[in-house]
Amino acid sequence: MIKTPDFESCFADLIAIPSVSSIDPAHDQSNQQVIDALANWFHGLGFACEIVAVSQNPDKFNLIATLGSVEQRSGLVLSGHTDTVPFDESGWDTDPFKLTSKDENYYGLGTADMKSFFPIILEALKRIEIAKLQKRLTIVATADEESTMNGARILTRESVKGDYCIIGEPTGLNPIHSHKGIIIESFKLTGRSGHSSNPAFGNSAMEGMHMVMTSLMQWRTELQASFYDDSFKVPVPTMNFGRIHGGDSPNRICAECELSLDLRVMPGMDTTELQKSLKERIQDALDNTGLKLDFTSKVLPVPPMHTDMHSEIVKHSETLTGHHSACVTYCTEGPFFNDMGMETVILGPGDIDVAHQPNEYLQQERIEPMIDVLSKLIMQFCGK
Numbered sequence: 001m002i003k004t005p006d007f008e009s010c011f012a013d014l015i016a017i018p019s020v021s022s023i024d025p026a027h028d029q030s031n032q033q034v035i036d037a038l039a040n041w042f043h044g045l046g047f048a049c050e051i052v053a054v055s056q057n058p059d060k061f062n063l064i065a066t067l068g069s070v071e072q073r074s075g076l077v078l079s080g081h082t083d084t085v086p087f088d089e090s091g092w093d094t095d096p097f098k099l100t101s102k103d104e105n106y107y108g109l110g111t112a113d114m115k116s117f118f119p120i121i122l123e124a125l126k127r128i129e130i131a132k133l134q135k136r137l138t139i140v141a142t143a144d145e146e147s148t149m150n151g152a153r154i155l156t157r158e159s160v161k162g163d164y165c166i167i168g169e170p171t172g173l174n175p176i177h178s179h180k181g182i183i184i185e186s187f188k189l190t191g192r193s194g195h196s197s198n199p200a201f202g203n204s205a206m207e208g209m210h211m212v213m214t215s216l217m218q219w220r221t222e223l224q225a226s227f228y229d230d231s232f233k234v235p236v237p238t239m240n241f242g243r244i245h246g247g248d249s250p251n252r253i254c255a256e257c258e259l260s261l262d263l264r265v266m267p268g269m270d271t272t273e274l275q276k277s278l279k280e281r282i283q284d285a286l287d288n289t290g291l292k293l294d295f296t297s298k299v300l301p302v303p304p305m306h307t308d309m310h311s312e313i314v315k316h317s318e319t320l321t322g323h324h325s326a327c328v329t330y331c332t333e334g335p336f337f338n339d340m341g342m343e344t345v346i347l348g349p350g351d352i353d354v355a356h357q358p359n360e361y362l363q364q365e366r367i368e369p370m371i372d373v374l375s376k377l378i379m380q381f382c383g384k
């Protein structure tokens, strides 16, 4: 058995291992070394560690580390992702892969989002008598949260058992019980180019896109009239046309036009159904135009997350942190844990504002309170 090193050396080891994930293969890296390090440390504390390959990619793995026997009742799951976003080295004042203590912060890629969560779990476990826990405690470390969420997508009720889950994403020690979901869609219209002096020479993909956008904006108005939740800062679903590309010259009929959009949906809205409706709307708007339609998005939707405000995990998280649980606009792996039957709260020490930025850091004053909150949550949900 390997003895678990102290907090700072665990943290430094994880930051030193590059584990960027990206839908761009040029930036995408394996997370295997992070998973191996975590498996060694949790094994050293008596956890049974299972390393699971994430389908279709030989370089990506999840870790499921379980303490307690299968006969024991399931208790708490603590989960985090092992990957980081790509980085721009020129924007950093320190080495992004060297944990640097400066101005009472820890700097490094993944310090806030969210490699710090794992050494914090290890530290919390050292402070309680884990041999006396009555229910199973499970640690999950996932691959590819920042790109496809494929690590969380392959988890199942059979592989991860728990009644409650904490995900240590950067929330500034504020519990989060709900967030919106997201659908990203891209599609291309193909018509026929021709001299602009005679419309009969071509078939304008740009005019087709105009009809599609008009129809989608109408749909957006309908969705916003049907779904409203004022616990969100933006209380309605939104749709953003974020990127459009088409045509090359004012005197040529546009043959190709491509659009990418995102649709951010409220809890209670079904992303699979909505994606189907979205595609039907686009198709219908193009009826009788003769334009060819191709969907080009490779990104799967992330469902919205919602855990009941009265759940035990929400109530205890609120009491221990002293903050009311809130809703946020960004997405997490939370809905996949909800789908496995776990009441889930997002709660971690980092700040979302510094995540995905050069000079990402974690405030050192957040570490001790987070260790304290986690050790108490473990005792609450696994101790008796």
Ligand SMILES: [Zn+2]
Pocket: 081, 113, 114, 145, 169, 170
């Ligand atoms: Zn994250």
